[in-house]
Amino acid sequence: MNAPDLKRLKLRYDLARFETRRWSFTVAVNHACNLACTYCYEIRDRAFMSPETANRFILFAAANAGRCGCADVVWYWGEPLLSPRLVVSTSSKLKRTLEELGCDYESTLVTNATLLTVVLAEELPASGVTSAQITLDGCRADHDRRRVTPGGEGTYDRVLHALESVPAGMRVSLRVNMDNGNLAGLPAMLRDVAGLHLRCPLVVSFSPLLPYGEGCKTSEGSSLWATWKPLPEEGLRIAELLETACSLGLSVRLPLKTDAVCAAVARQAVIVEPDGSLKKCWTDVGSPAGVVGHLERPPRAIVGVDLRL
16 A cells, blocks of 8 residues: 555544544443354343433433434444344434434444344334344355354354345345355355345445454353464455455445444444443443443543533
């Protein structure tokens, strides 16, 4: 990369990091999950957000995002669809509140999709959740070896069925985890996805799988990480898969085509735990580390603006 291109990338990164026209909230509605993925880095303690805490989050978000005109909310951690009513009701209330303040609202659900029913899929866009990130881990055999239920049942077909249930009012980002263990089966997975009868716009992105967070350390020696090896020639592998996806008529997301930055360094970004604790780093979710405030007493220091209601 030449110096002018590097300079432009740095400028884009800094503009996104110090953005003041948008607030980003990641909401961990629970620390539970209905799957037992072999590489999961999340720490689980069965904590669930209460309606009271959700209402405090609405006030917190409105008090801050209402000042800058735009709010992004990501419903994440554990499996958010174990708390479907909380997600739908909280998103609906927040959307209505922000609209009354003249603030734009965008909301995304990060889900394994195994609990995404047709009825729920129709409810989500009406509540303001207009996009979802759903993950596949390769072809049926590879996915069903990694993303499994606690009883060891594979989930590949359930995810494909869920993709077909997503309505036209939602967009789907299909995250494809990749490493040496599933690389050979990824073209077959792409053919399966291309053959679906989709109602929603879908974009495919490829993400190299890496050891990440405290949860990965606890699974060392008894999971994927015991035999994991880094992906050689990562850029070339991704380029080949992007070409295959495009040849099948799938839309793709190109690497680096994003201005997103880590919440830990972004000026106006925060993570909300089920108990109302506020954090900046995703790796601290579910642990006592990294608490920078609470919905009942948010500090000024984490973002540089007055967070008091």
